[in-house]
Amino acid sequence: MTEHVAVAVVGGGQAGLAMSWHLRALGVDHVVFERSRVGHEWRERRWDSFCLVTPNWQCRLPGYAYTGDDPDGFMAGPQVVTFLERYAASFGPPLREGVAVHRLRRTPAGLFELLTSAGRYTADQVVVATGPYHRPAVPRVAERLPAHIAQVHSSQYRNPAQLPGGPVLVVGTGQSGCQIAEDLHLAGRPVHLAVGGAPRAARRYRGRDTLAWLDAMGHYDRGVDEFGDADEVRLRANHYMTGRDGGRDIDLRRFALEGMRLYGRLATVEPGRATFADDLAANLDRADAVAEGIKDAIDGYIARNAIDAPGEPRYTPVWRPQETVAELSLDGVAAVVWSTGFHRDHRWVEVPVFDGRGYPTHERGVTGCPGLYFLGLPWQHTWGSGRFAGVARDAAFLAARITATRRRQITEGVSWLAGTPTETYPDLEWAA
Known part of the structure; x- marks a missing residue:
């Protein structure tokens, strides 16, 4: 059985959660897929003495910010996990933990198809919020x-x-x-x-x-x-x-x-x-x-x-x-x-939006494929795009684009709930 959602967000870290907060505030039907648990990267890829390099006062996400007694200090790894868990609990995102997305492609009908560990989903729009650190280099x-x-x-x-x-x-x-x-x-x-x-x-x-x-x-x-x-x-x-x-x-x-x-x-x-x-x-x-x-x-x-x-x-x-x-x-x-960094691995994204180095081509996260977005990339728009400090602004920007796309779909006769488009979208100039 295939389940359809208006927007699928892939990744339940700070980027995916920030995206979900804005979509929920706008009343947009969506789901967030997280292959492990909230805070997975902070749990599994940090050493015991790890602390943030950015001060705690920069830890701010939509509708939520650090409120502890050490704003000029630096949270340790377990504290970052707790911060994210409490953030998720603060607004209850439609989060599906333990669900990995294995494949994303565009169907002939113009929808996005996601093959996941929990079955097949379709979506009118997709936000890839998996960050840039995928495979150890x-x-x-x-x-x-x-x-x-x-x-x-x-x-x-x-x-x-x-x-x-x-x-x-x-x-x-x-x-x-x-x-x-x-x-x-x-x-x-x-x-x-x-x-x-x-x-x-x-x-x-x-x-x-x-x-x-x-x-x-x-x-x-x-x-x-x-x-x-x-x-x-x-x-x-x-x-x-x-x-x-x-x-x-x-x-x-x-x-x-x-x-x-x-x-x-x-x-x-x-x-x-x-x-x-x-x-x-x-x-x-x-x-x-x-x-x-x-x-x-x-x-x-x-x-x-x-x-x-x-x-x-x-x-x-x-x-x-x-x-x-x-x-x-x-x-x-x-x-x-x-300590030689990571390779990006977007092989599961079967949509031609990448340059010769495998980097997604985009303008502030908006790709050339209508309805496909990226969030949480380093310098996606500013220094803070891949961090707590700036991901909220990027998420708000994409949320505006997503709702504009939704209005256009409705205006042009697309059944938002059924996801059956009646025409092909020409480009993104209307949303610039």
Whole structure:
């Protein structure tokens, strides 16, 4: 038996729930499919000491916001799960947990067909709210590591005790790689860290959290279309810092002073050794330059607005590599943690809305296929699109498009409940 809904939302994380809140407020018939439970990604893909990098005051969803006693703090993983569970309970979305969507296609009649673990559904419109982090990205070079070395992706890492005793090589210095390297370092584990090109940012500057300054400066309201290289902006690594222990900088140079071994990018794995690119100094300098550039922007904002803010000395590098360390013997390495990100996996979406890299082509989440939308992508519209901070605005935007599409369907003689269109939609110009 096939069940029909006006709108199907795929994904029950913060994006899917935010979408459901707006649809419910507008009285739109819909269902939210979640393959596991609310908060699944936060339960299953975070290590034990994980904390948000964004402060609690940025945790706001439609009709709901953080109300605890530590707005400038950083929620730990279990607290994020509780936050989402309470959000769902606050408005009772039509949520179907434990239902995976295996296939989405457009039928000859113009409907969307969803083949799920609970049967077949059709929908007039669909919102894909599954985020961008689908399949762990592990480079093929991992296949060349000796059998004695344990390997885990950052999504599988939980704590230092999970790994066999001995030195650990962490590959990648985005937010996850740097925080996992710190976690191991604080536990007294010998750490080798392959440093990539991710930027960093100071946790606090001139009396406030850096993100609070950027929020006041309107940085999070800038649309991706304001940048000349929008496609590249969407692919940039996030700045590394941490919310652990109340929040602090992550300074890889200080880790090196304390005994962590730093290398350039991992280049190859050969019998008995790993080799690295000669770019460690450049990568560290580039990360520092980004952090100092953010401080320059804050200084300018303070000066232009005559804000009374305390002064603060600028960062001075505490360590510099004196020589290039091009290789590491693998004989004593016990484990490798691959902090190398994720691949998008939209193979289940059998609608031609993707570019050559597999990225959905869209304008603020509205694709070229009428009635198909994406929500919760990094930089979908602003910096906060893939986060608690901005997904509500994107969900509201799509809700307006969905209701406009519904009105058009009704006007043109489409049976909304039966889902039997009488004509083909020409394009999306009417909804621009």
